[in-house]
Amino acid sequence: MILIVITALFVGTLLYIANSSVHIFQELFYPRMVLNTGRKILIYGVAVIYLIIQTAAIYLLFNKLLKSVRKNSKFLIAFLIALISGALAGFIIYKQLDKSVLMNFLTLILTSTSLLSVTFGLLSFVFSKRKITGVNIITSIAVFAITIATCALYIILSVFSGLEKMNIQFFSNVNPDLKVSPSKGKVLENIDAITQELQKNPDIISFSKVIEEKVSIEFDDKQDIAYIKGIDDNYQNVVRIDTTVVHGSYFDFESDFEIIASDGVARRLQMYIDQSHTSRLRMPKPGTGLISSEEEAFNTVTATPIGVFIINDQYDKYIMSPIGLTQTLLQLPENAAYSIEIKLKPDVSLNDSKSLIQKELGNSVIVQTRQDLDATFLKVMNVENLIIYLIFTLVIIIASFNLAGAIIIIILDKKVQIKTMWSFGMQLSRIKRIFFQTGILITVFSLLFGLTLGTILGILQNQYHMVMANAFVPFPFEFTLWNYMTVIFTVLLIGGMVSWMVSRKLPLKN
Numbered sequence: 152m153i154l155i156v157i158t159a160l161f162v163g164t165l166l167y168i169a170n171s172s173v174h175i176f177q178e179l180f181y182p183r184m185v186l187n188t189g190r191k192i193l194i195y196g197v198a199v200i201y202l203i204i205q206t207a208a209i210y211l212l213f214n215k216l217l218k219s220v221r222k223n224s225k226f227l228i229a230f231l232i233a234l235i236s237g238a239l240a241g242f243i244i245y246k247q248l249d250k251s252v253l254m255n256f257l258t259l260i261l262t263s264t265s266l267l268s269v270t271f272g273l274l275s276f277v278f279s280k281r282k283i284t285g286v287n288i289i290t291s292i293a294v295f296a297i298t299i300a301t302c303a304l305y306i307i308l309s310v311f312s313g314l315e316k317m318n319i320q321f322f323s324n325v326n327p328d329l330k331v332s333p334s335k336g337k338v339l340e341n342i343d344a345i346t347q348e349l350q351k352n353p354d355i356i357s358f359s360k361v362i363e364e365k366v367s368i369e370f371d372d373k374q375d376i377a378y379i380k381g382i383d384d385n386y387q388n389v390v391r392i393d394t395t396v397v398h399g400s401y402f403d404f405e406s407d408f409e410i411i412a413s414d415g416v417a418r419r420l421q422m423y424i425d426q427s428h429t430s431r432l433r434m435p436k437p438g439t440g441l442i443s444s445e446e447e448a449f450n451t452v453t454a455t456p457i458g459v460f461i462i463n464d465q466y467d468k469y470i471m472s473p474i475g476l477t478q479t480l481l482q483l484p485e486n487a488a489y490s491i492e493i494k495l496k497p498d499v500s501l502n503d504s505k506s507l508i509q510k511e512l513g514n515s516v517i518v519q520t521r522q523d524l525d526a527t528f529l530k531v532m533n534v535e536n537l538i539i540y541l542i543f544t545l546v547i548i549i550a551s552f553n554l555a556g557a558i559i560i561i562i563l564d565k566k567v568q569i570k571t572m573w574s575f576g577m578q579l580s581r582i583k584r585i586f587f588q589t590g591i592l593i594t595v596f597s598l599l600f601g602l603t604l605g606t607i608l609g610i611l612q613n614q615y616h617m618v619m620a621n622a623f624v625p626f627p628f629e630f631t632l633w634n635y636m637t638v639i640f641t642v643l644l645i646g647g648m649v650s651w652m653v654s655r656k657l658p659l660k661n
Contacts, residue, residue, distance in 0.1 A: 160273075162608065164266040166617040168205060171259045172198040179252045205260070209267040229272020236265035286564050293557035294597045300550035301601025301642050302608070304543040308634045309609055311539060313627025315532050318463075319525070325462050327389050327492035328501055329508065330519045337489050340515060345491065348511050354499045357388040360488035362477040367449075368412075368470065369431040370420040370456070377416050378469045379432065381477030389494040392460065392471065399424040399458030407475030411458035415467035422456050429453045434480040450480050465528075544641055551649045558590050558653045583654045590650025598642045602635065 176194045213229070240261035248254050331349075333339050342360075349358050362381040367374065384404040387393045393401040398417075402409060410430065412422055422430070433449040454476060460466075478487060495504055501520040509518040522529070562569070572582055609628040611617060616625035 160266065161270045162604070163611050163617075164263065164270060165202065165206070166611070167266070167615070168202050168259070168263045169198055170615075170617045172201050175252060175256050175259060176201075179256075182252075205263050206267060209264065209271055213271045229268045232268040233265040233272075236261040236268070240265065286560055289553075289560045290557045290593065293553040293593055294600070296550040296553040297547070297594065297597035297642070297646065298600040298604065300543070300547045301598055301638060302605040304540075304547060304641065305602055305605035305634060305638045306608060306628075307539055307543055308536075308637060309605070309628050309630065310626050311536055312631055312634060313629035315536070316629055317627050318528070318532070325390055325392065325395070325466070326521050326524050328495040328521055329493040329505060330490055330524060331493065331508070331512065331516050332490040332519070334515055334517050338483065339488055339490065342486060342488060342491075345512060345516070349491065349493065349508070352504075352508065352511075354496055354504050354507075356494045356496055357385055358491050358493045359383050359386040359389045360474055360490075361386070361492050362474055362481065362483070362487070362489045364434065364477065364481065364489070366470070366480065367433040368416070368420070369433075370422045370428070373420045375416055375419050376468075377412075379410075379477055379480075380469055380471050381474035382471060383474045386492070389492050395460040395462050396458045397461050399456070401458060402471075402473055404473055406455075407473045407479070408452060408454045409457050410454045410470050410472045410476075411460055412456055412470045413466050413468065414459055414461045416470055417456075417459045422459075424456055424458065426455060429455050432476070432480060437482070450482065452476060452479055540637070544645070547642060547645050551645050554590060554593060554646060554649050555653045557593060558586055558650060559656075561589060562586055562654075562656075587650050587654040590654065591647060594642060594646025594650065598639060598646075601642070602638065606630070 173194055176197050180194065180197075181190055240258050243254060243258050243261075331339070331345065339345060346358070349355055360383050364379055366377055366379040368377050368379075369375075382392070382402075384402075387401070396411060397414070399411065401411065410432075412420075416422070420430075431451060431453055433451045436448060436450055454472065460471070462469075474488070475485075477483075478485060481487075493508075495501065501522070505518045505520050509516075512518070569582055573579065609630060612626065612628045618626050620626050
């Protein structure tokens, strides 16, 4: 158990040094500047060099300069170095002297020295008490390999669970609870009767009329094909789309001829937000016959970009507008809509409300829940999760080759003892069971070490955000019983099968 604690401490220390040094060097070299690829490579390169130098310095201290010191005394020296360095770092933080970049750097040096000293001191203390043999080395390699593979499987499943939960929560903020759309055609029929029924429903907080269609958008001399989503002034009570606007402002609905564009559309068109530049939106006119001019083929309106929003890749080709603009483009009546999006009370069941509203409105419409709207996304996430699980299961199988080698080495090392037990009348099946149980013990200890290490790293990630998905969002780590049970079952199954197959072969004749 002490080895897994040391490993977790060492890995956590390296991650802390790397993450902190990146922020410090960024503030030192490029304060308050946007980093391009070249600058990022420079900062990460300097951070890696510092990490290597810091680790190598402490390693040389304990294995070269203190080589003549008794091994049992190294731990005491490590404790004193860690205590002094930690106390100095704590003093700087307590006195709030770490406001400048240099004092931050000094705090990092002192803190990392303290942590690395404890790590190398513990290693010296532990390994000084052990008698190293070939069997110990092979067994340690097997334990280490399965531990790392187990830890990797648990971490990737937990991170993936965190990403899935984060995305589902994110979709819940940008997708409605329920959506009512026509079963045939695009435009809702009898929309007044539908809205009257929805107003009577006590479970509905709010609803909004929506029109969504493809559109051609031009800005200056650039053109793009996007999806335009026309919304009314009640839409922000259904979906908090106003909170996703990162530049400019949300609609005040005083004018229909305004748009907010997704970050993807804005970047492709190099769109900027001011009142002097407008965009042109064009949509094909319905009808048949020959076309003699562009005006006969397209409905065209001019709209002013007033904001930019960021949601996710799914909305990368979207622009938003008041519903009146889309009604003008599509030549629809003032009250027309393609769908109605609904916000329910928090404690209301989506499926129960879906069934009730579907029964009230009849078969002329289709009622979908948020899960129905996100069905494709959820399927993709489940497939990706399965593929990742299978890949890391293969990693565990490969790591189990070390377990097979360890059992074989133990069998060869105990060859004389095996023949002795057999000579005294012990059944061959019982002798095989001993080595099978040895393999199971190695697997169980490796499993416990791996899960413990993964749990510690997960706690550190959630607490200190050591690994970032981007500049603002850390990778989420979700602790679930299902992930623990999946890892336990997988590792025990593979380790048990390997132990059983290898323990069948003994250097004896029946």
